[in-house]
Amino acid sequence: MANGSGSRGRGGTPRRAPGSKAAPAKRVSAPKAKPKPAPRPPREAPRTFVLGAIPGATPGKWIGLWRERMPRVALELREIAVETQVAALDEVDAALVRLPLAASDDLHVIALYEEQPVVVMSTESHLTAADEVDLADLAGEIQITPADDVLHLEIPDAVAPSFAPPSDTAEAIATVAAGVGIAVVPMSLARAHQRRDVEYRVLRDGPVSTVALAWLRERTTPDVEEFVGIVRGRTARSSR
Structure with missing residues (x-):
């Protein structure tokens, strides 16, 4: 008499029918590694950008934009005399000066506006x-x-x-x-x-009297380039 276990082998293991294929084993994927947080950019060391200005110059708008865009870089406004404005460039990062200046390969000069x-x-x-x-x-x-x-x-x-x-x-x-x-x-x-x-x-x-921005070529720095962009009207997102 059949005992009801003819479809199973010993130990209760199901028997495969002749010609049938075993089901593929399921792959167990390893747990995904958590992405490492991006390294924080190095904190800028405090520094000061020194802007010279001849009497009558009005850099208030540009200084305001600088403080918005460069909050970690203080801006010091230093008055300079017209008669010594070229020599004063040795002591500042850049300066608002009055033209004309003697032609020199050592200087960058950008005319800004004219005064009546x-x-x-x-x-x-x-x-x-x-x-x-x-x-x-x-x-x-x-x-x-x-x-x-x-x-x-x-x-x-x-x-x-x-x-x-x-x-x-x-x-x-x-x-x-x-x-x-x-x-x-x-x-x-x-x-x-x-x-x-x-x-x-x-x-x-x-x-007329022309006011210009001037600085020494050898003292061109990222801060100087940032200020040049501000006076030229470049936005914070535009490239240099």
Whole structure:
């Protein structure tokens, strides 16, 4: 009599039917290794970018952008004199200067903007009656030219003062405020030394003053290149 176990071999192992194939063994995959975290970039060492600026320069917008993009690099603004602006480049990373500069292979120079010349006069001067003036309107006026003059303008038919030139623009404008003569300066300097007892008018046919960014070629660094990009209007994502 059959015992019901004819389909099984000894030990209960199922028998394969003749000609049948064994089922493939299942592969057990090894557990995937967790990816290693990317190494953190090295922390920048604190440093300072030193920007020189001649009187009248207005780098406020660029300084604001620098602080947004380069929060770990402090920016120090250092005033430099026009008469020593080239020598001052040895002590700063870059500087806002006034052109012209003597041609040199040692310098990078990028012209940025031009300033209009203005005539500074006493509030009592007859020249205040006009909105703008021409050189011809200044004939017979006493021309006060300070020692730090940047325009190098000789007004036709102007009168030379009988006293020594003022030491700087501030002193020249103080002299004008006293009712003695006129001074011709870039507009930014007139604004910087604005007083209640003086006014200024645009000199339509006077020489402009160009402000430029300059730095020594041998001192070109990533920080300098970053500032150049800022003044040229490149965004934080654009390449150099």
